[in-house]
Amino acid sequence: DAKTTQPPSMDCAEGRAANLPCNHSTISGNEYVYWYRQIHSQGPQYIIHGLKNNETNEMASLIITEDRKSSTLILPHATLRDTAVYYCIVRVTSNSNSGYALNFGKGTSLLVTP
Protein backbone atom coordinates (compact mmCIF):
# COMPACT_ATOMS: atom_id res chain seq x y z
CA ASP A 1 0.00 0.00 0.00
CA ALA A 2 1.15 3.54 -0.73
CA LYS A 3 2.48 5.61 2.14
CA THR A 4 0.57 8.66 3.31
CA THR A 5 1.75 11.88 4.94
CA GLN A 6 -0.50 13.98 7.15
CA PRO A 7 0.20 16.98 9.38
CA PRO A 8 0.38 15.85 13.01
CA SER A 9 -2.14 18.39 14.26
CA MET A 10 -4.60 21.07 13.16
CA ASP A 11 -7.01 23.46 14.79
CA CYS A 12 -10.38 24.58 13.53
CA ALA A 13 -13.00 26.94 14.92
CA GLU A 14 -16.42 25.50 15.56
CA GLY A 15 -18.78 26.11 12.67
CA ARG A 16 -15.98 26.57 10.19
CA ALA A 17 -14.91 24.08 7.55
CA ALA A 18 -12.08 21.77 8.54
CA ASN A 19 -9.81 20.88 5.64
CA LEU A 20 -7.50 17.98 6.39
CA PRO A 21 -4.78 17.31 3.81
CA CYS A 22 -3.14 14.02 2.93
CA ASN A 23 -0.22 13.40 0.63
CA HIS A 24 0.01 10.05 -1.14
CA SER A 25 2.42 10.73 -3.98
CA THR A 26 3.23 7.04 -4.58
CA ILE A 27 -0.38 5.95 -4.99
CA SER A 28 -1.07 3.33 -7.63
CA GLY A 29 -3.89 3.35 -10.11
CA ASN A 30 -5.88 0.68 -8.27
CA GLU A 31 -5.50 2.14 -4.80
CA TYR A 32 -8.32 3.92 -3.03
CA VAL A 33 -8.07 6.69 -0.47
CA TYR A 34 -9.91 5.98 2.78
CA TRP A 35 -10.50 8.24 5.74
CA TYR A 36 -11.24 7.09 9.25
CA ARG A 37 -11.33 8.97 12.51
CA GLN A 38 -10.88 8.00 16.11
CA ILE A 39 -12.46 9.97 18.89
CA HIS A 40 -10.43 9.62 22.06
CA SER A 41 -9.96 5.91 22.86
CA GLN A 42 -13.08 4.89 20.95
CA GLY A 43 -13.01 2.48 18.03
CA PRO A 44 -12.05 4.05 14.69
CA GLN A 45 -14.98 5.18 12.55
CA TYR A 46 -15.17 5.00 8.77
CA ILE A 47 -15.80 8.38 7.14
CA ILE A 48 -15.46 8.18 3.37
CA HIS A 49 -13.40 6.73 0.55
CA GLY A 50 -12.77 7.42 -3.13
CA LEU A 51 -10.70 6.44 -6.13
CA LYS A 52 -10.41 9.49 -8.35
CA ASN A 53 -13.70 11.34 -8.32
CA ASN A 54 -14.67 13.65 -5.50
CA GLU A 55 -17.02 12.03 -3.03
CA THR A 56 -19.54 13.40 -0.56
CA ASN A 57 -21.62 11.79 2.12
CA GLU A 58 -23.47 12.93 5.19
CA MET A 59 -20.27 13.23 7.19
CA ALA A 60 -17.74 14.78 4.86
CA SER A 61 -16.44 15.49 1.38
CA LEU A 62 -13.33 14.01 -0.16
CA ILE A 63 -11.46 15.96 -2.79
CA ILE A 64 -8.79 14.04 -4.73
CA THR A 65 -6.43 15.93 -7.00
CA GLU A 66 -6.40 15.06 -10.67
CA ASP A 67 -2.98 13.40 -10.42
CA ARG A 68 -4.26 11.55 -7.30
CA LYS A 69 -1.11 12.39 -5.38
CA SER A 70 -2.97 14.19 -2.65
CA SER A 71 -6.42 14.55 -1.19
CA THR A 72 -8.35 16.71 1.27
CA LEU A 73 -11.04 15.65 3.68
CA ILE A 74 -13.52 18.43 4.29
CA LEU A 75 -15.79 18.62 7.31
CA PRO A 76 -18.06 21.45 6.16
CA HIS A 77 -19.23 22.72 9.54
CA ALA A 78 -16.98 21.38 12.26
CA THR A 79 -18.44 20.81 15.71
CA LEU A 80 -16.75 20.10 19.01
CA ARG A 81 -17.66 16.44 18.54
CA ASP A 82 -15.44 16.33 15.46
CA THR A 83 -12.36 16.63 17.66
CA ALA A 84 -10.52 13.40 16.87
CA VAL A 85 -7.53 11.84 15.16
CA TYR A 86 -8.14 11.56 11.41
CA TYR A 87 -6.41 8.84 9.45
CA CYS A 88 -5.83 8.87 5.71
CA ILE A 89 -5.22 5.35 4.40
CA VAL A 90 -4.41 4.23 0.90
CA ARG A 91 -5.13 0.67 -0.02
CA VAL A 92 -6.20 -1.65 -2.74
CA THR A 93 -9.80 -2.73 -2.92
CA SER A 94 -9.82 -6.09 -4.61
CA ASN A 95 -12.61 -8.31 -5.76
CA SER A 96 -11.79 -10.65 -2.93
CA ASN A 97 -14.58 -11.37 -0.53
CA SER A 98 -12.20 -11.56 2.35
CA GLY A 99 -11.38 -7.91 2.77
CA TYR A 100 -8.07 -6.33 3.52
CA ALA A 101 -6.49 -5.05 6.69
CA LEU A 102 -6.00 -1.33 7.17
CA ASN A 103 -2.60 0.14 7.95
CA PHE A 104 -3.10 3.15 10.18
CA GLY A 105 -0.38 5.75 10.36
CA LYS A 106 -0.18 8.50 12.95
CA GLY A 107 -2.98 10.60 11.49
CA THR A 108 -3.86 14.23 12.12
CA SER A 109 -5.12 15.28 15.51
CA LEU A 110 -7.89 17.78 14.84
CA LEU A 111 -8.93 20.09 17.66
CA VAL A 112 -12.19 21.97 17.14
CA THR A 113 -12.38 24.98 19.42
CA PRO A 114 -15.42 27.00 20.53
Added chain:
Amino acid sequence: DSGVTQTPKHLITATGQRVTLRCSPRSGDLSVYWYQQSLDQGLQFLIQYYNGEERAKGNILERFSAQQFPDLHSELNLSSLELGDSALYFCASSHRDRGEAFFGQGTRLTVV
Protein backbone atom coordinates in the same frame (compact mmCIF):
# COMPACT_ATOMS: atom_id res chain seq x y z
CA ASP B 1 -23.22 1.85 17.51
CA SER B 2 -21.10 0.03 14.92
CA GLY B 3 -22.76 -3.34 15.50
CA VAL B 4 -19.46 -4.91 16.58
CA THR B 5 -19.47 -6.07 20.19
CA GLN B 6 -16.37 -6.63 22.26
CA THR B 7 -16.17 -8.10 25.74
CA PRO B 8 -14.99 -7.40 28.31
CA LYS B 9 -14.61 -3.63 28.14
CA HIS B 10 -11.90 -3.58 30.78
CA LEU B 11 -9.55 -6.27 32.01
CA ILE B 12 -6.87 -6.09 34.68
CA THR B 13 -4.57 -9.03 35.12
CA ALA B 14 -1.12 -9.91 36.38
CA THR B 15 2.04 -10.59 34.43
CA GLY B 16 2.36 -14.17 33.27
CA GLN B 17 -1.38 -14.71 33.08
CA ARG B 18 -3.54 -15.59 30.09
CA VAL B 19 -6.67 -13.77 28.94
CA THR B 20 -9.26 -14.16 26.21
CA LEU B 21 -10.89 -11.24 24.44
CA ARG B 22 -14.12 -11.80 22.57
CA CYS B 23 -15.58 -10.15 19.50
CA SER B 24 -18.97 -10.51 17.84
CA PRO B 25 -18.93 -9.05 14.33
CA ARG B 26 -21.78 -7.23 12.63
CA SER B 27 -24.50 -9.51 11.37
CA GLY B 28 -23.48 -10.94 8.02
CA ASP B 29 -19.82 -9.85 8.16
CA LEU B 30 -17.46 -12.72 7.47
CA SER B 31 -14.16 -10.91 8.07
CA VAL B 32 -12.87 -10.11 11.52
CA TYR B 33 -9.73 -8.11 12.22
CA TRP B 34 -7.84 -7.57 15.48
CA TYR B 35 -5.83 -4.46 16.23
CA GLN B 36 -3.71 -3.39 19.16
CA GLN B 37 -3.33 0.23 20.20
CA SER B 38 -0.75 1.19 22.74
CA LEU B 39 0.33 4.72 23.60
CA ASP B 40 3.62 4.61 21.76
CA GLN B 41 2.72 2.37 18.82
CA GLY B 42 -0.56 3.62 17.44
CA LEU B 43 -3.01 1.21 15.84
CA GLN B 44 -1.27 -2.01 14.84
CA PHE B 45 -2.92 -4.72 12.79
CA LEU B 46 -2.59 -8.12 14.43
CA ILE B 47 -4.54 -10.71 12.49
CA GLN B 48 -7.51 -11.25 10.18
CA TYR B 49 -9.94 -14.12 9.90
CA TYR B 50 -12.38 -14.75 7.11
CA ASN B 51 -15.19 -17.25 7.51
CA GLY B 52 -13.26 -19.24 10.07
CA GLU B 53 -9.89 -19.26 8.36
CA GLU B 54 -6.84 -17.13 9.05
CA ARG B 55 -6.42 -14.75 6.12
CA ALA B 56 -3.67 -12.29 7.04
CA LYS B 57 -1.17 -11.76 9.81
CA GLY B 58 0.34 -8.54 10.97
CA ASN B 59 2.54 -7.79 13.93
CA ILE B 60 1.17 -10.51 16.15
CA LEU B 61 3.41 -12.01 18.82
CA GLU B 62 3.78 -15.77 19.13
CA ARG B 63 2.27 -15.50 22.62
CA PHE B 64 -0.93 -14.27 20.99
CA SER B 65 -3.37 -16.38 19.01
CA ALA B 66 -6.83 -15.99 17.62
CA GLN B 67 -9.61 -18.01 16.12
CA GLN B 68 -12.96 -17.50 14.48
CA PHE B 69 -15.76 -19.86 15.30
CA PRO B 70 -18.56 -21.25 13.08
CA ASP B 71 -20.96 -18.61 14.38
CA LEU B 72 -18.33 -16.05 13.20
CA HIS B 73 -17.47 -14.65 16.59
CA SER B 74 -13.78 -14.40 17.25
CA GLU B 75 -11.51 -14.69 20.25
CA LEU B 76 -8.05 -13.28 20.78
CA ASN B 77 -5.96 -15.19 23.30
CA LEU B 78 -3.06 -13.45 24.98
CA SER B 79 -0.73 -15.56 27.11
CA SER B 80 2.36 -15.07 29.27
CA LEU B 81 1.31 -11.48 29.59
CA GLU B 82 3.90 -8.76 30.04
CA LEU B 83 3.55 -5.17 31.18
CA GLY B 84 4.06 -4.04 27.61
CA ASP B 85 0.94 -5.87 26.49
CA SER B 86 -1.16 -3.27 28.24
CA ALA B 87 -3.14 -1.64 25.45
CA LEU B 88 -6.50 -1.17 23.83
CA TYR B 89 -7.47 -4.13 21.68
CA PHE B 90 -9.96 -3.46 18.90
CA CYS B 91 -11.90 -5.85 16.80
CA ALA B 92 -13.34 -4.83 13.44
CA SER B 93 -15.50 -6.57 10.89
CA SER B 94 -16.26 -6.02 7.25
CA HIS B 95 -18.57 -7.37 4.61
CA ARG B 96 -16.70 -8.61 1.60
CA ASP B 97 -14.07 -6.14 0.49
CA ARG B 98 -15.97 -2.89 0.40
CA GLY B 99 -13.33 -1.12 2.39
CA GLU B 100 -15.49 0.06 5.23
CA ALA B 101 -14.48 -1.76 8.37
CA PHE B 102 -16.60 -1.34 11.48
CA PHE B 103 -14.83 -1.25 14.80
CA GLY B 104 -15.95 -2.25 18.25
CA GLN B 105 -15.37 -0.08 21.28
CA GLY B 106 -12.35 -2.08 22.32
CA THR B 107 -11.10 -3.95 25.34
CA ARG B 108 -8.72 -2.07 27.59
CA LEU B 109 -6.19 -4.52 28.97
CA THR B 110 -4.02 -3.53 31.89
CA VAL B 111 -1.24 -5.87 32.95
CA VAL B 112 0.10 -5.22 36.43
